[in-house]
Amino acid sequence: xxxxxKAAGVSPMTVSNVINDHPNVRPSTRAKVLExxxxxxxxxxxxxxxxxxxxxxxxxxxxxxxxxxxxGRLAVGIIAAAERRGLRVSIEQTASRENELDAxxxxxxxxxxxxxLSAAGMSQADAERLKVEHPVVVxxxxxxxxxxxxxxxxxxxxxRVAARHLVERGCRRIAIMCGAVEEVNPSxxxxxxxxxxxxxxxxPADPGLIQQVGRLDMREGARRARExxxxxxxxxxxxxxxxxxxMGVIRGLADAGIRVPDQVKVIGFDNVSDxxxxxxxxxxxxxxxDGMAERAVDLLxxxxxQTGPSxxxxxxxxxxxxxxxxxxxx
Amino acid sequence: xxxxxKAAGVSPMTVSNVINDHPNVRPSTRAKVLExxxxxxxxxxxxxxxxxxxxxxxxxxxxxxxxxxxxGRLAVGIIAAAERRGLRVSIEQTASRENELDAxxxxxxxxxxxxxLSAAGMSQADAERLKVEHPVVVxxxxxxxxxxxxxxxxxxxxxRVAARHLVERGCRRIAIMCGAVEEVNPSxxxxxxxxxxxxxxxxPADPGLIQQVGRLDMREGARRARExxxxxxxxxxxxxxxxxxxMGVIRGLADAGIRVPDQVKVIGFDNVSDxxxxxxxxxxxxxxxDGMAERAVDLLxxxxxQTGPSxxxxxxxxxxxxxxxxxxxx
DNA sequence: TTGTATGCGTTATCAT
DNA sequence: ATGATAACGCATACAA
Numbered sequence: 224x225x226x227x228x229k230a231a232g233v234s235p236m237t238v239s240n241v242i243n244d245h246p247n248v249r250p251s252t253r254a255k256v257l258e259x260x261x262x263x264x265x266x267x268x269x270x271x272x273x274x275x276x277x278x279x280x281x282x283x284x285x286x287x288x289x290x291x292x293x294x295g296r297l298a299v300g301i302i303a304a305a306e307r308r309g310l311r312v313s314i315e316q317t318a319s320r321e322n323e324l325d326a327x328x329x330x331x332x333x334x335x336x337x338x339x340l341s342a343a344g345m346s347q348a349d350a351e352r353l354k355v356e357h358p359v360v361v362x363x364x365x366x367x368x369x370x371x372x373x374x375x376x377x378x379x380x381x382x383r384v385a386a387r388h389l390v391e392r393g394c395r396r397i398a399i400m401c402g403a404v405e406e407v408n409p410s411x412x413x414x415x416x417x418x419x420x421x422x423x424x425x426x427p428a429d430p431g432l433i434q435q436v437g438r439l440d441m442r443e444g445a446r447r448a449r450e451x452x453x454x455x456x457x458x459x460x461x462x463x464x465x466x467x468x469x470m471g472v473i474r475g476l477a478d479a480g481i482r483v484p485d486q487v488k489v490i491g492f493d494n495v496s497d498x499x500x501x502x503x504x505x506x507x508x509x510x511x512x513d514g515m516a517e518r519a520v521d522l523l524x525x526x527x528x529q530t531g532p533s534x535x536x537x538x539x540x541x542x543x544x545x546x547x548x549x550x551x552x553x
Numbered sequence: 554x555x556x557x558x559k560a561a562g563v564s565p566m567t568v569s570n571v572i573n574d575h576p577n578v579r580p581s582t583r584a585k586v587l588e589x590x591x592x593x594x595x596x597x598x599x600x601x602x603x604x605x606x607x608x609x610x611x612x613x614x615x616x617x618x619x620x621x622x623x624x625g626r627l628a629v630g631i632i633a634a635a636e637r638r639g640l641r642v643s644i645e646q647t648a649s650r651e652n653e654l655d656a657x658x659x660x661x662x663x664x665x666x667x668x669x670l671s672a673a674g675m676s677q678a679d680a681e682r683l684k685v686e687h688p689v690v691v692x693x694x695x696x697x698x699x700x701x702x703x704x705x706x707x708x709x710x711x712x713r714v715a716a717r718h719l720v721e722r723g724c725r726r727i728a729i730m731c732g733a734v735e736e737v738n739p740s741x742x743x744x745x746x747x748x749x750x751x752x753x754x755x756x757p758a759d760p761g762l763i764q765q766v767g768r769l770d771m772r773e774g775a776r777r778a779r780e781x782x783x784x785x786x787x788x789x790x791x792x793x794x795x796x797x798x799x800m801g802v803i804r805g806l807a808d809a810g811i812r813v814p815d816q817v818k819v820i821g822f823d824n825v826s827d828x829x830x831x832x833x834x835x836x837x838x839x840x841x842x843d844g845m846a847e848r849a850v851d852l853l854x855x856x857x858x859q860t861g862p863s864x865x866x867x868x869x870x871x872x873x874x875x876x877x878x879x880x881x882x883x
Numbered sequence: 884t885t886g887t888a889t890g891c892g893t894t895a896t897c898a899t
Numbered sequence: 900a901t902g903a904t905a906a907c908g909c910a911t912a913c914a915a
Contacts, residue, residue, distance in 0.1 A: 224908065234886045239910060247884055264686075269664045270609070271908030273600040274891050281664075289628045289644060290826070295620035302619070302646055314619060314644040316632055334599045334611075356594075441830040470653040474830040496620065500771040502832050554892060564902045569894060577900055601892030604907050 224265070231259035242267060247529035250451045262385045281311045282523060285326040287343035292439075292467060292495035294341065297362070300516025301339060302442045308524060310336070320345055324352055327359065332496035337523040347406045356533075358526035360519045372522040373538045374515050377397050378409055382416025383423075385490050386462050388422040388506065392488050394460030397421065398432040400447060400472060401464040402439050410435075413464045413492065432458060439464065441467040444471020445478070452479040459487055466491035466498045466507055473503070473550065484552040494546055511542035554595070561589035572597060611641045612853060613665035613670055615656040617673040619646045621770075622797060622825035624671065627692070630846025631669060638854060640666070650675055654682050657689065663763040665855040677736045686863075690849050694739045702852040703868045704845050708739055709837045711873040712746025713753075715820050716792050718836065720754045722818055722881050726792030726833065729753065730777060730802060731794040732769050740765075743794045762788060765792035769794065774801020775808070782809040789817055796821035796828045803833065803880065814882040824876055833879035841872035 228235040233256060240248050241256040248256075259265075272277045284301050298314055305312045313335065317323045323345050326338065337358030345352075350369040353359065360372045360373065389397050399417045399492050401410040414433070420485040421428055436443040444463065448471070451458065463469035469491030483489050484504055491498060494509035518539050549553035558565040563586060570578050571586040574781045576778065588783075589595075614631050616624040628644055633640045643665065647653045653675050656668065667688030675682075680699040683689065712866045719727050729747045731740040744763070751758055762783065766773040774793065778801065793799035799821030803813050813819050813833055821828060824839035848869050877883065 270603040274604045277911045290625035298619045605893040
C-alpha cells in the first residue's frame with residue numbers, strides 16, 4: 224500500500240480510502256490510485272485488514288463430515304443465508320470430538336467472526352467448553368440447555384410422525400434403526416418419538432426391533448438389514464433415523480430378496496436430495512433445512528453485532544413435514 | 554498477551570515463546586506463564602499471528618458446489634492429504650465463474666497459504682487470470698496448459714474404457730449423457746473418449762445418441778431419460794459422464810418401465826460412495842481420488858515453500874479403474 | 884479532500 | 900534463558 228501511495232503521489236490513507244470506496248475521494252485522485260494499483264498489481268493483505276478491523280467477514284461452519292448428503296444440504300442453506308447478509312462461509316471438517324472442541328477454542332479465534340458448530344461427537348459433559356466469549360451457535364441436538372444459542376431439529380415430534388405413518392400404512396412390527404443412544408443425542412430423541420408412536424397405536428415395544436448401528440451410513444444400513452433378515456427377525460416396517468441409513472436398508476433388503484414397500488415399508492429422516500431418486504423413492508421427514516439455517520445465521524449475527532454484556536442464550540426447534548413416497552407405498 | 558506478560562511478571566516475548574513451545578524457557582517460567590494464561594482466559598489472536606508470520610497454516614479448497622457427492626469425495630481426499638502435512642483446509646463454494654475468479658484474486662490473499670481450485674465455470678479464456686503470484690493448484694479439467702500447476706482426471710482414456718465396457722456387454726446403440734460441450738471441459742473430453750470407443754468397435758456414430766443436459770445431477774438425468782424413451786429413441790446402453798446423472802437415468806428409465814440392466818445397460822463416472830448401494834448398483838469409473846488429492850496438495854506445498862523465482866508449472870493426470878456392478882449386468 | 888499519528892496482537896532478530 | 904525493539908499491512912481518529 225505504501226508503494227502504491229508513493230507511485231500515485233498520495234498518502235497510504237488515500238489508497239485505503241479508494242480501496243474501501245469511501246465517499247470523499249476526488250475522481251481524479253481515485254483514478255490515479257487505481258492506475259497505480261493496477262500497474263503494481265497490488266492486492267490488499269487480508270490478514271492485516273482483519274487484524275486492524277477486528278472482523279473478517281467470514282463465518283465458520285464446522286461439520287463432522289463434509290462428504291455426507293445431510294451436511295452438504297445443511298451447508299447449502301447456511302451459505303445462502305450468510306450470503307444474503309454479506310458474509311462468506313468457510314467449512315471445516317471436525318471428524319472427532321477432539322476437533323470439535325478445538326474448533327471452539329484457541330486457534331480459530333479471530334479467524335472467523337463467528338462459528339456455527341454442527342456437533343456430533345460432543346456430549347452434555349462438554350457443555351462447559353462451550354462457554355467461550357466469541358459468537359457461537361450450535362446446530363444440531365446435543366448440548367441442550369448449554370450456554371450458547373442453539374437451533375435444533377424437531378427430532379422427537381418428527382420421529383413420532385414418521386413412525387405413525389408406518390402404523391397408518393398397516394405396519395405392526397416396526398423396527399427402528401438408529402445410532403448409539405446416549406444422553407440427548409439425535410438417536411435417543413428419535414427413539415423416544417418412535418416409542419411414543421408405538422404406544423399411541425397400542426403396539427408392543429419389542430426390544431429386538433431396536434437396531435443400533437455404529438455409523439449412520441448406507442453401508443451400515445445395508446449390512447444390518449441383511450443381518451436382520453438372516454436372523455429371522457419378524458418386521459414389516461423400518462424407521463431409519465437418517466435417509467442414508469434408509470437407502471442402505473432398502474439395498475440390504477433387496478439383497479435378501481425382500482421387496483420394498485410390498486413386504487417391508489421403510490421411512491427415513493432428512494429428505495436428502497438423493498432420496499427422491501432412489502428406487503424406490505424414499506418416504507422421509509423433511510426438516511426445514513433452510514429455515515434452520517436462516518435462524519442459525521440470524522442468531523450468530525446477533526451475537527457478532529452485540530457489543531454489550533452477553534445476553535441469555537436462545538433455543539429454537541425447526542419445522543418439519545412428512546414426505547410420502549414409494550418406500551411406504553405412497 | 555501484554556496482560557498475560559504483566560500478570561506473569563515476564564515480557565510478552567516470553568509468553569510467545571511459551572505458546573509456541575520454544576525450547577529455551579525455564580520450566581518454572583513456563584509454569585508461571587501458563588498459570589497466568591489460564592487465569593486470564595487468554596486466547597491467541599490468529600489474525601495477528603498470521604500477519605506477523607505471513608503464514609496461516611490453512612489452505613483453501615474452492616469447489617463449485619458443496620452439496621455434491623463428487624466434490625464431497627474430493628474434499629475428503631484433500632483434507633486427509635493436508636492433515637498429513639500439518640495443514641488445515643477450509644472449503645468454500647464458488648457456484649459461479651465470477652466467484653471462481655474472485656477466489657483467485659484480491660480478497661483471499663493471505664487468508665490462506667494456498668488455494669486448490671476445482672474449477673467448473675472458468676473457460677480457457679480465463680487462463681490469464683490464473684497468473685497470480687500466490688500458490689494455486691487447479692484440480693479438474695479446464696485450463697489445460699494454463700499458467701498454474703494442474704491435476705486432471707483421466708477423462709479421455711477412462712471414458713473410452715467405460716464405453717468399451719458397454720460394447721463388450723453387447724450394447725450396439727450406446728447413448729452418452731453429458732453436459733455442455735465446449736473447449737476442453739470434462740464433457741467434451743469424455744465425449745471424445747466415447748466416440749473413440751464406438752469407432753474402435755466399428756459402431757456408427759449417431760448424433761441422436763448424444764444427449765446434452767444442463768446440469769449433471771440426478772434430476773436432469775431422470776428427466777432426460779424419460780424424454781429419451783418417450784421420443785422413441787432406440788438405445789441399449791447409456792454412458793453417463795457422472796454417477797449422479799447415471800442414477801438419475803436409471804430412475805427415469807424405471808419410471809418408463811425399462812429395466813436396467815436387462816433392457817438397457819448404464820455406466821457412470823466418479824464412483825461416488827452411493828453408487829455401490831443404488832439399486833441396481835452402478836458400474837462406473839473409479840478415479841484415483843486420493844491419489845489426485847495427494848498430488849494436488851503436494852504441488853501446492855511445493856509452491857508454498859518455494860521462495861525463489863516461480864518455476865514452470867506441472868501437469869498431472871490421475872489414475873483410474875473400471876468398476877463393474879449390476880447396472881451393466883454385474 | 885487528503886494526510887499524520889497511532890494501534891491492532893503477534894513474532895523475528897538481536898542483545899543481554 | 901529472557902527481554903527490547905522493530906516490523907507485519909492496514910484502518911481509525913483526528914488534524915489540516
